[in-house]
Amino acid sequence: MELHNILHFLENKSILLTGATGFLAKVVIEKIIRVQPNVKKLYLLLRAADSLSALHRFNTEVMEKDLFKVVRKKYGPKLDSLIQEKITVLSGDITLDCLGLQNSYLEELFGQVEIIINLAATTNFDERYDFALGVNTIGAANVLSFSKKCRKLRMFLHVSTAYVSGEKEGLILETPLKLGDVLGLDIDMENKIIQQNLQQLRADAATQNYTTSVMRDLGLQRARKYGWPNTYSFTKAMGEMVLGQFKENIPLIIIRPTIITSTFREPFPGWIEGVRTIDAFIVGFGTGKLTCHPGDPRTTIDLIPADMVVNAIMVLMASHVNETTHMICHVGSSSSNPAPYHLVRDSIVHFFIQNPWIAKDGKPVVVRMGPQLATRVAFRRYAELHYLIPIKMLGVVNAASWRYFDTTYLDLSRKAEFVMRLVDLFSPYFFLNRVFNDANAEKLRSAAKEHMENEIFNFNPKSINWDDYLKQTHIPGVVKYVFRR
Numbered sequence: 001m002e003l004h005n006i007l008h009f010l011e012n013k014s015i016l017l018t019g020a021t022g023f024l025a026k027v028v029i030e031k032i033i034r035v036q037p038n039v040k041k042l043y044l045l046l047r048a049a050d051s052l053s054a055l056h057r058f059n060t061e062v063m064e065k066d067l068f069k070v071v072r073k074k075y076g077p078k079l080d081s082l083i084q085e086k087i088t089v090l091s092g093d094i095t096l097d098c099l100g101l102q103n104s105y106l107e108e109l110f111g112q113v114e115i116i117i118n119l120a121a122t123t124n125f126d127e128r129y130d131f132a133l134g135v136n137t138i139g140a141a142n143v144l145s146f147s148k149k150c151r152k153l154r155m156f157l158h159v160s161t162a163y164v165s166g167e168k169e170g171l172i173l174e175t176p177l178k179l180g181d182v183l184g185l186d187i188d189m190e191n192k193i194i195q196q197n198l199q200q201l202r203a204d205a206a207t208q209n210y211t212t213s214v215m216r217d218l219g220l221q222r223a224r225k226y227g228w229p230n231t232y233s234f235t236k237a238m239g240e241m242v243l244g245q246f247k248e249n250i251p252l253i254i255i256r257p258t259i260i261t262s263t264f265r266e267p268f269p270g271w272i273e274g275v276r277t278i279d280a281f282i283v284g285f286g287t288g289k290l291t292c293h294p295g296d297p298r299t300t301i302d303l304i305p306a307d308m309v310v311n312a313i314m315v316l317m318a319s320h321v322n323e324t325t326h327m328i329c330h331v332g333s334s335s336s337n338p339a340p341y342h343l344v345r346d347s348i349v350h351f352f353i354q355n356p357w358i359a360k361d362g363k364p365v366v367v368r369m370g371p372q373l374a375t376r377v378a379f380r381r382y383a384e385l386h387y388l389i390p391i392k393m394l395g396v397v398n399a400a401s402w403r404y405f406d407t408t409y410l411d412l413s414r415k416a417e418f419v420m421r422l423v424d425l426f427s428p429y430f431f432l433n434r435v436f437n438d439a440n441a442e443k444l445r446s447a448a449k450e451h452m453e454n455e456i457f458n459f460n461p462k463s464i465n466w467d468d469y470l471k472q473t474h475i476p477g478v479v480k481y482v483f484r485r
Contacts, residue, residue, distance in 0.1 A: 006457055009318040010036040014112040014152075018094055018143060019120030020044035021061045023273045024159065024260065027310045028117065029062065030267060034071050035456060037082055043109060045092045045099060045120070054091035066481075070267035094120045094139035099146050113150045115317060118143045118158045123274075125230040125425040128212055129219030130194045132235040137187060140239035147250055154321045155251045157313060162256040162302070162330055162436050164237035166227045167428050172436045174328040176254075177240045185226050187238050194218070229428040244326055251323050253316050257309045258332030258436060259429065262477035264305035264464065270477030271306075277429055278303065278344070280422055282478050285348055285367060286357045289415050291386075292370040293345050294379045294423045295430030301344045302334040302436055303466070305474075308459040315444050315457050329440040333461035336438065341430065345372075347470035355476075357483065376431055379423055387416035 010032060019025050032039055048054035062068075063083070075082055093100035101109070120143070122135045140158060147156045165172045179187070197218055201211045219231030228234035240254060261279075262272035275283060278301060284290030312331045320327060333339060349369050356364035373379040391412055398405040445460050 095134040128215035136235035137238040258302035300338040311457040311459040337461040339466040
């Protein structure tokens with residue numbers, strides 16, 4: 001490994017980035033434009049009906065975001081011409097051969113692309129199984145196949161997740177996943193099972209909603225059969241397996257971030273989009289839907305800000321270009337600067353006590369420190385006592401009183417559904433005690449100390465004060481960018 005000057009490395013490079021409208025992809029695009037406008041070309045792949053629709057999506061879903069306000073201020077009126085010169089927006093779909101691209105673009109891409117960053121993914125934990133397998137597993141294989149046709153390719157960097165580890169506890173090492181490691185798992189058979197179910201649903205003239213429900217349940221069932229907690233981590237794990245099996249001589253880097261949170265410093269603190277793992281609990285608690293604290297207080301919540309993940313991507317590209325190795329790199333904090341569960345919990349509680357959310361009726365949501373439920377069994381008992389039994393009783397009373405308590409009954413039912421789904425999907429992140437080894441990231445950080453760019457591409461979690469970051473940056477960012485949605 002030789003760490004090149006990162007800014008110089010990015011200069012005059014042609015980069016293909018998939019999933020261009022995703023949360024992390026936006027941070028990558030912003031970073032490159034802001035620090036290295038002399039990049040040769042950014043090819044941005046996103047799903048759209050045609051090139052015009054793709055450009056419209058890019059303008060509205062990427063460039064209009066608050067994230068780009070620093071770039072807009074830096075370049076002013078020159079930004080439009082810079083974007084036109086450096087960025088090519090492509091209408092495509094990674095679930096298709098040749099990424100669904102028009103033939104007119106293929107030869108240019110095969111002759112120009114030097115780096116591929118695969119960020120395309122569906123991150124819903126209970127996504128439809130057919131959608132998740134199509135994007136996270138088959139899609140990854142299609143991007144790899146495409147990369148083999150790029151004559152100037154110097155690196156294929158795939159963004160995965162640390163939680164491909166399933167429900168393992170203890171120290172999780174940076175080791176590749178292999179197709180033969182899981183007894184009985186056959187990706188082709190998983191696809192056949194999906195197609196058989198879809199065929200039966202079509203034969204039964206099932207509604208779209210029912211089909212979606214069946215496909216979601218199927219994904220969770222198959223994931224748990226093989227040791228993964230949800231469809232997302234299961235299909236991402238299979239994606240890694242496929243890449244490792246068929247990489248051949250492609251320079252492959254797989255980066256595994258932990259729970260990605262809002263930006264720490266760049267381009268400014270606190271920008272976030274969508275609900276990440278921990279944010280579902282922040283939203284639930286702040287809005288009054290969650291009145292307890294599910295999770296083992298002895299665990300570590302492995303958080304890593306989005307800009308640090310992006311900086312790690314940049315450093316990895318510069319340090320491992322042209323290498324034919326199959327490298328795995330965890331990017332998280334549990335190994336070097338862990339955030340204890342109790343600290344995260346207390347930060348959330350204290351923030352909303354001091355800054356209560358204003359509900360639709362104009363009244364502040366009153367929050368207080370709720371009971372700590374250290375095991376899944378304890379949570380189920382709590383849910384039974386505080387949600388399920390009261391709902392059953394209220395349902396009987398409501399029916400007997402000609403639906404007089406409809407509003408209360410529906411409100412309590414929604415809260416119960418929210419809490420049960422929250423813990424069902426996210427419990428492995430709060431009840432399992434594990435540390436993600438980040439030896440490869442630590443080697444990169446040590447090498448980067450010798451470069452003047454160390455601060456520009458900082459991804460050292462030791463620089464984070466978690467209590468301060470959560471109260472002053474992350475939770476306010478979630479309130480600003482997520483709550484109002």
